[in-house]
Amino acid sequence: MMKSFDTIVIGIGGMGSATLWHLARRGQKVLGIERFDLGHSMGSSHGLNRIIRLAYFEHPNYVPLLRRAYELWREAEQLTREQLLFVTGGIDAGTEDSQIVQGALMACREHDLAHEVLTARETTQRFPGYKLPDHYAIVFQPEAGFVASERAILAHVSLAVAAGAEIHGREKVIAIEPANGRVVVVTDKDRYEAGRVVVSAGGWISDLIPALTTKAVPERQVLGWFLPQKPDLFRPEVFPVSNIKSEVGHFYQFPTWGIPGFKIGLYHHFHETGHADELSREPTPADEEALRKGIRYMFPDADGPTLRLATCLFTNTPDEHFVIDTLPGAPEVVVASPCSGHGFKFASVIGEILADLATTGASKLDLSLFNMKRFEETSAVLE
Template sequence: MYDTIVIGIGGMGSATLWELARRGQKVLGLERYDLGHSMGSSHGFNRIIRLSYFEHPSYVPLLRRAYALWRKTEELAGEQLLFITGSIDASREDGRVFTGSLAACKEHGLSHEVLGAREVNSRFPGYNLPDYMACVFQPEGGFVASERAILAYAALAVDAGAEIHAREKVVAVEPGQGRVAVITDQGRYEARRAVVAAGAWISDLIPGLTMTAVPERQVLGWFQPIDPSAFKPSVFPVSNIAADHGHYYQFPSWGIPGFKIGKYNHFKEHGHADELSREPRPDDEAALRLAIRDLFPKADGPTLRLAACLFTNTPDEHFVVDTLPGHPEIIVASPCSGHGFKFASVMGEILADLATTGESKFDLELFRYARLAT
């Protein structure tokens, strides 16, 4: 009998496991693959973090806390996990990326600059944005070392007394009065609470999300720059660029010596997480090359690496973070839709609060389960 069982030890699950363990709970973490695997949504070295949140201004208070907790985690783990480069959000002047980013900056008093495309290109030589773009530069953006962060949280959790079982697939979560049973391919466990942070497999365990938490195949690419000096973290901010031919996200060279780029919603390939291909194809690379040649021509060198990962998209692209209606012993955790990892540190705190008290000090109204469940 455990206090809490955490299902899925990726970004959210690992942080939650640590938060619960440090509070003295008897906790079990269950992971269907290896710890730190590359089958889900958090591999590929790093993930963007940014304060000027075009998706919705209500994310900003969560992000402020996330930054503070990432720094605290660095101190405890003894390694840097959060890297500051500044961030650029760019689109047409009436586009969602520019207007949403600017609105978040103004509502929350974030330091920022509104720049034209030519100003961005002059200040940051790795960029070649077209004149039609309007841009918000926010100096506190950057990236989190996602793979290292998961392992750091897992190590901290184990040191605090948590138990982790990798290579053990959860097949069912059965609620009961005041407790929950978790059935795996190797056994049965009971706890007072269960946090379901299963990523792209969440609807296998929470069937009400089958039609509204939909896995989507993504592909990331790393390319050797023609001019490596233009893509170092000191001179190349992370970015979200909504161009006329697609919405792309970019990182400086870090981890391996290559510029990193991805395209939101890629080819819109949806399906069950077990059925979506993890093998990159020539057309995946071609889609990324289109953006490189148009927007980042100094990065148009040899391919260094391609990797597939999974988004889990909701219709409104907001998270699902809530207790399961009628079953408060089950906490649903799907900070998803391609923009969740940066929140892992604060989500660990929020999910631990929901598991221990049933409440959070943050406004989670945007993330309620009932808006999506079928």
């Protein structure tokens, strides 16, 4: 007889692990299925940490979700007795008329967020690791920082298991078959049924949701850690996280943590897209040089030996906003992500939202920015 569950969660990364916990804590009989190992490095959430910030330049509608995300990260910390959220302050910088600066200011003003507007000289005086061009405007957010992403996934998994969740690693989902108000999930090992299925498969989501084939495009990214020439300038106490739209690229930065190196990434690294199984996970000298270009331009005191390079995936929508919705024509299927490279900070609250959608069909938070109907393929069904 086929094993039955209230909800099955496909993909136990940032979003899926949080969803599994929120469902299990509500007393649901839940199954989580992960095609790789738990905490693997094939997707979007490895590399130690991810930035979290309230002054969201992408759109002010994200701010209420972020406020709830902070609350839930703190709750997970209390329950696991492990720090997951580290507040360092954060910087958004670029030319004064850039979207990154104006968008951050709009979010701050609309939601009454604490912030300061600094000059490049004032920024260097306060945070000497930063050497930004004189014509840049800088928005400083005291509540920004980073989430320990790898720890956070395992923390959510541990909480879910403690609440009764069942989890299968190294099991690949082959098909999702909704029928008569329930869903059958077919894997390379078994078949299961459930009242609802949450698909949070990251870079592989279009394999299971064909309507997203052209709307959820995996992109290769590379992260780098470099030993600073002046290590004291890049400690978490004196170096805030940052997003900087510069003349040499849009870079994002972290202080030294976990690995004794300054961490940097370049948004839309080389614009390399393709199927998630086909994108190279091996960093190259060209990848390193692209990151060093940003270091030399803005962080010259961090231009030391390479400690580590790692690849990860963005899965981008055309407008770079998330997908959080039930599948048109199949409300038993809840679709989560792709998050276009800026989603992990929301994992705690998206897990709660997805649990709401799976159990009640609605969320108290505004999800209008994330519906699937905004795409051309409005008649999406499983094929």
